[in-house]
Amino acid sequence: MPTQYNLANKRLLALAFLSLISLSTYAEPTDTSNLDLTQASLEQLLVQEITTASKIARQISDAPSAVSIVTAEDIKTYGYRTLAEVLSSMRGLNITNDRAYDFLGGRGYSSPGEYSGRIMLLIDGIQMNDNVFNQSYLGNDGIVDTELIERVEYVSGPGSVTYGNNAFFGIINVITKNGANFNGTELALSSGSYHTRKARLTYGKRLANNIDILISASGLNSEGQSFYFPAFNDGDPAHKNGVSRNQDSQRNQRIFAKVQGNNWLLSSGYSHRGKDIPTAPYETDFNSQYLYNDTSKFVSGQYHTDLSEHLKLSLRTDYSDYFYQGKSYYSGEKWQDSATGRKWETDAKFVGSWFKDHQLVLGITYRNDYERKIKTPAVTTDRGRQSTSMYIQDEITLRNNLWLNLGARYDYFTDDGDSVSPRVALIYEPAPSYTLRLSHSVAHRTPTAFEKYYTDGSTQSANQNLKMERVAATELVIERRWSNRSRVLATIYEQSTDNMISSTPYDNIQYFNAKNTHTNGIEFELEHHAQYDVHLRTSYAYQNSRDAEGNWAANSPHHLAKFNLSAPLFHHSFRAGLEVQAVSHRTSAQDTKANGYALTNFTVSAQQILPNLDAALTVRNLFDKYYDHIAPDYTTPISVIPQDRRNLWLQLTYGYK
Amino acid sequence: MMRRLACFIVALVGLPFISIGFAGPLPEYAMKAAFVYNFTLFTEWPTLPNNTLKICTLESDTLKQELEKFRNNQPHGATLLISRITSLEAIKECQALYLSEEDKKRLPVIMSLLENTPVLTITDVPELVGKGVMIGIKTENKRLVFVVDTQAAKKSSLYLSSKLLSLAKKVY
Numbered sequence: 001m002p003t004q005y006n007l008a009n010k011r012l013l014a015l016a017f018l019s020l021i022s023l024s025t026y027a028e029p030t031d032t033s034n035l036d037l038t039q040a041s042l043e044q045l046l047v048q049e050i051t052t053a054s055k056i057a058r059q060i061s062d063a064p065s066a067v068s069i070v071t072a073e074d075i076k077t078y079g080y081r082t083l084a085e086v087l088s089s090m091r092g093l094n095i096t097n098d099r100a101y102d103f104l105g106g107r108g109y110s111s112p113g114e115y116s117g118r119i120m121l122l123i124d125g126i127q128m129n130d131n132v133f134n135q136s137y138l139g140n141d142g143i144v145d146t147e148l149i150e151r152v153e154y155v156s157g158p159g160s161v162t163y164g165n166n167a168f169f170g171i172i173n174v175i176t177k178n179g180a181n182f183n184g185t186e187l188a189l190s191s192g193s194y195h196t197r198k199a200r201l202t203y204g205k206r207l208a209n210n211i212d213i214l215i216s217a218s219g220l221n222s223e224g225q226s227f228y229f230p231a232f233n234d235g236d237p238a239h240k241n242g243v244s245r246n247q248d249s250q251r252n253q254r255i256f257a258k259v260q261g262n263n264w265l266l267s268s269g270y271s272h273r274g275k276d277i278p279t280a281p282y283e284t285d286f287n288s289q290y291l292y293n294d295t296s297k298f299v300s301g302q303y304h305t306d307l308s309e310h311l312k313l314s315l316r317t318d319y320s321d322y323f324y325q326g327k328s329y330y331s332g333e334k335w336q337d338s339a340t341g342r343k344w345e346t347d348a349k350f351v352g353s354w355f356k357d358h359q360l361v362l363g364i365t366y367r368n369d370y371e372r373k374i375k376t377p378a379v380t381t382d383r384g385r386q387s388t389s390m391y392i393q394d395e396i397t398l399r400n401n402l403w404l405n406l407g408a409r410y411d412y413f414t415d416d417g418d419s420v421s422p423r424v425a426l427i428y429e430p431a432p433s434y435t436l437r438l439s440h441s442v443a444h445r446t447p448t449a450f451e452k453y454y455t456d457g458s459t460q461s462a463n464q465n466l467k468m469e470r471v472a473a474t475e476l477v478i479e480r481r482w483s484n485r486s487r488v489l490a491t492i493y494e495q496s497t498d499n500m501i502s503s504t505p506y507d508n509i510q511y512f513n514a515k516n517t518h519t520n521g522i523e524f525e526l527e528h529h530a531q532y533d534v535h536l537r538t539s540y541a542y543q544n545s546r547d548a549e550g551n552w553a554a555n556s557p558h559h560l561a562k563f564n565l566s567a568p569l570f571h572h573s574f575r576a577g578l579e580v581q582a583v584s585h586r587t588s589a590q591d592t593k594a595n596g597y598a599l600t601n602f603t604v605s606a607q608q609i610l611p612n613l614d615a616a617l618t619v620r621n622l623f624d625k626y627y628d629h630i631a632p633d634y635t636t637p638i639s640v641i642p643q644d645r646r647n648l649w650l651q652l653t654y655g656y657k
Numbered sequence: 658m659m660r661r662l663a664c665f666i667v668a669l670v671g672l673p674f675i676s677i678g679f680a681g682p683l684p685e686y687a688m689k690a691a692f693v694y695n696f697t698l699f700t701e702w703p704t705l706p707n708n709t710l711k712i713c714t715l716e717s718d719t720l721k722q723e724l725e726k727f728r729n730n731q732p733h734g735a736t737l738l739i740s741r742i743t744s745l746e747a748i749k750e751c752q753a754l755y756l757s758e759e760d761k762k763r764l765p766v767i768m769s770l771l772e773n774t775p776v777l778t779i780t781d782v783p784e785l786v787g788k789g790v791m792i793g794i795k796t797e798n799k800r801l802v803f804v805v806d807t808q809a810a811k812k813s814s815l816y817l818s819s820k821l822l823s824l825a826k827k828v829y
Binding site: 037051357397 | 682683684685686687688690691692694695698699715716717718719726727729730743745757758759762763765766796799800801802821824
């Protein structure tokens, strides 16, 4: 790599950014109003327009643990196009991409290819993990466009006490925008590297009767890239010297709709993605077509009411389904597999404040996973199951500045038995603006239909004796906030798993309950909204995850550092966002090493560049860094997957009221 | 590729300043402080100890800084004091108390401490009005408006003038 060239690039960027910061000092809104506030009358004040102060977002998720937030403003400022890109910027999270899916890692766990990073994905309170693989779809296969997201909250630590099965190492809570946020029609067109085009049309409005409507549809098409995989440069003419061409294209379509009144909400979403897979997983033919189709749908209804002065009720019912189809070639023969999952769930939650100093939450959930079908040439299986859950929580005010949070949830599964997930937390505010939270929580995850029943007759076999896995974590969180503009968070945790579901190596994959694993870690986060609208968000996480034999967990980086800085340019008409994400080296279960890397992304966005027109330009991997992700076992002989080099994205958004 | 990018950045930085102009609007917290000050003008306390009127904040530093600008004003002819409270017990000595988002968690404790005490409570978290807080400020259409709970004020022996109520967006 020509280092001198790289150095020049770095200098140029540093220079550009410095001038940006210095320019931004001119950007303070000037007070040209003649109103002397100390003498103003109430009548004068009532007609005076205000500029909203920049504030650090406060968590919505009700959890006594560490919470990190990315807002719609961040999504715009840093040009995030997928949920995976959003999550990559957050404290202690890392994404592994195998050119098929984005796998989420956190809290020391990041096994590539194992569906669901054991972190639950919720969109407006609805669980989005499918019920066959338990995967949360974070890329172009995800159910919502990032432009429709109001905020993303990451609540680290076991969350089964509230959310039950699969809230193992944490939850991701996505809250979508309302129609009022758009207040009209918006058309967005974007174009970028790898011949990617995307179009989105959104209509949103709050009607006179206070009913809020949001409807959005989008489509994406991408030709993708060519890759060189040295493992296939083996002289076989069919392998074309290890170069995979035209095997990375993808296209997706999404529809999202939401209607809500004061105390009710109806929402629905659809997403379909077709993706060509260049890595020839499961010994399929290299350089011949392998197509994954993933389709997700959901419908949800929610209703909230005050039953009495001291009792609130929330009801939620949702239906969702998922369909997967894989088409490939195996020794020249056509090979197909598919999976279908359908479920519905209903939940009733009561919040009671009958007793002084107590806030009680009681709830009951019934979930029917009535279809969990897997079809391969080797097996057809459909294992439905039902579950019933009850939960109770009490937040007790012990003193002016001391709270005790107690909770437990009981889940019964018709196939995997039952489980109790307790949590106890103590919250203490030694001085105003300082918060200490000490918690101990337990969570569980039942084996997925894929882990328990999938077999292709050759590389993977089923294991119907798989048991539920469990985790227990103790965590101390210290947080300080100053005046809505600064926040510092430090957390130290220790976590052990029991019966952790792991797999034997390729090409004799079978899932089994491994012995205990043990993880400890420490995380820091700093957010600051400085003068002149300069925003900083930065975090560092150290994690050390070991199995029972003391071996370092596969694909688990020890260090994760994130840095996000943004500032206005030219009197607030432009905004620049600089992002750096550093991930230390990882090793696979087979001891393949992937080097650590630091990725730099840069976005310039402009509002009203022309009347009603916003524009944003993003350069990802600004320094054209070559880096790999550890490949899942099933792509053997490929052991590492090269990631995107420098890529460029332009988005134009036209809105009219 | 890199060169084109460099050109873009340099061109951008070199662009002449485009001003979209901030003609009228004033910063949110400066305005909120002015509202809080004005509310004290339309409130009557049973007594003003030592002829002082003390406006207190808990966690909101931003509002306190803005309130400082009113220090030379003399509401009801009294000396205005601005104070940030660190020990909750001390809130009883305030004439007006401002509660922000950060103070939400302590509301039950604050309300029980202030029971029957003539302290005017003001917040910019609208949902707290109805839970004992007397005046709530909220943003509507880029302007600030306020709602008043007269029952809560009456319980604490505070008299809110009819002019204040007539300017309120909503009176409970």
